[in-house]
Amino acid sequence: MGNHTVEKIGGTAMSQFDKVLDNIIVGDRKEKDLYNRIIVVSAYGGITNELLEHKKTSDSGVYSLFSKDDDSWAWGEAITRVGQRMCTINKGFEHLGLDVQLADRFVKERIEGVRSCLIDLTRLCSFGHFKLDEHLMTVREMLSAIGEAHSAHNSYLILKSMGINARLMDLSGWMDTDQLSLDETIKKAFESVDVAEELPIVTGYTQCKEGIMGSYDRGYTEITFSRIAVLTGAREGIIHKEYHLSSGDPKIIGEDRVETIGSTNYDVADQLSDLGMEAIHPGAARGLRKTDIPLRVKNVFEPDHPGTLITNDYRSTDARVEIIAGRKGVTGIEVWDQDMVGRWDHDLEMLKHLAAAKIRYLAKDTNANTLTHYIAAPLAKIKRLTDNIKQDFPSADILVKKVALVSAIGTNMADTWVLPTAVHSLTNAGVEILGLHKCMRQVDIQFVVDEKDFQNAICALHRDLVETGR
Structure with a gap:
């Protein structure tokens, strides 16, 4: 077991990156305390919805428009809007030291690269021998990867501007011809990483031959997080959310009536997952559970609170409802x-x-x-x-x-x-x-x-x- 943690930051929190810097990554940490951590980032809030489709309302995103195969070019306008929104996000982080020109260039390269690919695919499928539906999952994988690449690249640039020895780990497979499994991709990426001396900033999306989106759909960020923790032998996995894991939904019950759960186990996490109240994706929990790696769920905006610790063997000494x-x-x-x-x-x-x-x-x-x-x-x-x-x-x-x-x-x-x-x-x-x-x-x-x-x-x-x- 290593001495490092693997920490995943959600999309809503990433959109408030100044808070992420103050409460998670930097804060009042001394030089040596900045390291022995691996940071896995989600796309900024709402970006994946625009690239694919809205998770809750099913409103059309680039993927859903492209997959209709109705000779409409509405998807082209949609991907332009996503690129423009990404650049607007970049501008909002200029005060944190982000090189906006470099960040915008990165966005335009990815957006235009994907646009060209989709145009070529459309042209190819105009011939009867090629069917669009046979390629749609690959398109979905490619589009979803853009969001995490964007947020990881920005985070890396901001941290480097602060003098932190950050390392960008883009697992999205951009221009990569290798076809490796999920575990092989992660192992290869971390072969030369020294977590004691550098701070890896990792894309939540990992390109792999089995297709992480096809296997886990929108839960892929937590799968990447979990497999990195397992394969690098992390001491603890930490998920930073915009809320605590509480005794109930504060929006329904009231913030003054719920309490933060201090400790629980993976069995309870499974029950919550079944009800859509995920502490962690069940596929991600499986790897941590089998290797006995504790998972901590913390509130981004309350960094001093220990959060909820999820382990295999915790059982309340008193019979109670949690x-x-x-x-x-x-x-x-x-x-x-x-x-x-x-x-x-x-x-x-x-x-x-x-x-x-x-x-x-x-x-x-x-x-x-x-x-x-x-x-x-x-x-x-x-x-x-x-x-x-x-x-x-x-x-x-x-x-x-x-x-x-x-x-x-x-x-x-x-x-x-x-x-x-x-x-x-x-x-x-x-x-x-x-x-x-x-x-x-x-x-x-x-x-x-x-x-x-x-x-x-x-x-x-x-x-x-x-x-x-x-």
Whole structure:
């Protein structure tokens, strides 16, 4: 195990790079304390949305416009706008010592290089032998890489201007002809790095033959972070976010009512990930967990706070609920079929449909003649799924309902008071429980509620399970 940390900085924080300098990278650190760290950076806030598509609203970005293949050149205008916004960001960091002319030249080289590539690909696909859809994932990989290359290059220039021995580590594969795996790419890049004497600034995107975007989609930055930590034998991984990992969502519950979680384990991190409240991408957590590297989640704007330490073996000494989390936008698909009674293959057939649609269920209910899966997927995809299920189960009644999942989570909930208190809390709040899931491992209890009751359920459970237990 090394003596260094690997630290990942999110996009929202990167957009406030003066705070990043003061609170993470430099601050009041002495010369030697600047090193023995590897910094992995995300693209500036909103840039990846403009390059691909908006993560939450699905508004079109360069990739989504290009992939429509409708002879429109709207993508060209979009990539011009992204380049202009990147240069505006550069100008905003001039007071930090950024060489804006050099930074703009870097942006224009990348933007125009990608534009030329996409024009050539469009021309090539005008011939019948080449199909655009066969190249779209490569296009997505190439576009996503621009954002991290931009922020890493800027960070490197600013740090060098401050006299810090920073080293730019562009893993985005620009003009690189090698086709290495993710691990091989990282190992090769760090062969000559001396973390005790230099500060590597690493792109969150890594170009590799398996395609990091294709494998992990928008979670690729944390995958890069995790693999670097594992392959370099880091002492600790640190993720700097714009908020603490708290006992609940402060925007719903109130900042004065939630508390920062001091310690938890990777099991709890997995439960949070399933609900979209990611402490870390589950694929990234896997590598850290298997090599027993602790993960610390810190708030960028409170650098003196130790944050949340996530380890393999932490378990609360007292039985208690640590976090209330939930997920809206969930659809329950209930299949009732009396021919199901006594048969063993209905569940298997249902799972085949989910697998074919590449949909993972978040929770599941079953009884003698009913199977209900709770999934998070676009409505069009759900419609195709239910149509296909109906073909295999023609006598079934299928009910599709919008719901929400709300969970009480903790490293040790082995106490009989938790479940009845939770049920009583929701009942008193006027929330109807549509489903309930409790595993024997005593780490979470999950309730299915109507989507309109989501906020009410979160607040009630936090008040009665977390706040009263303090």
